[in-house]
Amino acid sequence: MSLENMKAMLSKASNAGYAVGAFNILDYNSTRAVVQAAEETSAPVIIQTSAKTVLFWGCSAIISWVKELAGPSKVPIALHLDHCKDLQLIADCIDAGWSSVMIDASSKPFEENLALSKQVVEMARPKDVTVEAELGAIVGVEDDIHVKQQDAHLADPEQAIEFCAQVGPDCFAPAIGTAHGVYKGVPKIAYDLLEEIAAATTPPIALHGGTGLADEVFKKCISLGCAKVNISTQLKYAFIDGFVAYHNAHDTEYDPLKVIDAQFNELKVGIVKNINLFGSAGMA
Numbered sequence: 001m002s003l004e005n006m007k008a009m010l011s012k013a014s015n016a017g018y019a020v021g022a023f024n025i026l027d028y029n030s031t032r033a034v035v036q037a038a039e040e041t042s043a044p045v046i047i048q049t050s051a052k053t054v055l056f057w058g059c060s061a062i063i064s065w066v067k068e069l070a071g072p073s074k075v076p077i078a079l080h081l082d083h084c085k086d087l088q089l090i091a092d093c094i095d096a097g098w099s100s101v102m103i104d105a106s107s108k109p110f111e112e113n114l115a116l117s118k119q120v121v122e123m124a125r126p127k128d129v130t131v132e133a134e135l136g137a138i139v140g141v142e143d144d145i146h147v148k149q150q151d152a153h154l155a156d157p158e159q160a161i162e163f164c165a166q167v168g169p170d171c172f173a174p175a176i177g178t179a180h181g182v183y184k185g186v187p188k189i190a191y192d193l194l195e196e197i198a199a200a201t202t203p204p205i206a207l208h209g210g211t212g213l214a215d216e217v218f219k220k221c222i223s224l225g226c227a228k229v230n231i232s233t234q235l236k237y238a239f240i241d242g243f244v245a246y247h248n249a250h251d252t253e254y255d256p257l258k259v260i261d262a263q264f265n266e267l268k269v270g271i272v273k274n275i276n277l278f279g280s281a282g283m284a
């Protein structure tokens with residue numbers, strides 16, 4: 001199956017009350033784990049790349065892995081650029097074949113965020129590429145995007161309505177109290193705000209900061225309108241822990257393919273668990 005954008009998969013998820021998992025890949029092995037997890041569970045899936053990962057490998061390497069793995073697959077797969085502030089990188093990903101992109105101009109004043117997000121929609125829409133845009137500031141570290149606690153703020157509901165009406169994103173990421181990275185305490189999720197925004201706007205909502213949220217938190221956010229759930233830090237931990245644990249248990253072996261396989265399994269088990277929890281299993 002060729003790559004899909006996020007439109008049909010998220011509108012189906014919104015209507016049916018489940019969410020599609022968006023998993024930040026790191027390399028070929030983690031991309032393979034995302035695709036195989038989706039195939040085993042018969043789920044639609046979003047392969048997500050941070051801007052840092054794209055700059056590390058280059059667009060053509062990533063698109064070649066994704067096309068090789070998604071091409072023969074029977075499940076709907078989107079390739080989405082996560083939080084990107086750089087319009088040139090967004091254009092490069094669109095040209096290379098990404099089916100979806102995120103403009104993150106949330107650190108800018110409202111009017112500037114609006115203008116930049118609109119500009120990306122104008123770049124992407126003629127090429128049938130979907131756009132996610134953010135409002136408010138999500139605390140934490142997502143690769144090279146750092147938002148300190150004192151700079152984080154929740155999305156304003158009035159601004160959310162105006163933003164969605166003017167920009168018309170295919171997916172909307174309002175800051176609702178979740179955080180990127182590892183949670184230090186119990187997160188305070190603004191469920192009322194999420195409910196208010198979901199009722200007053202039309203695009204499917206993305207839940208950022210998925211790693212470490214409790215099962216009930218995922219379920220509640222999905223029931224209130226989140227149709228896309230982002231998971232990144234969990235894959236970083238599985239990537240390293242899967243590798244190191246195998247080597248520690250077989251420290252004289254030095255058989256790299258076995259280590260890579262252990263890493264793959266550690267990644268896949270976590271992704272399958274997420275897919276089942278988000279309700280997207282069987283929805284391909």
Ligand code: 13P
Nearest residue numbers: 181208209211230232233
């Ligand atoms: P985590 O790293 O907390 O899973 O957040 C992922 C995310 O929201 C990517 O945009």
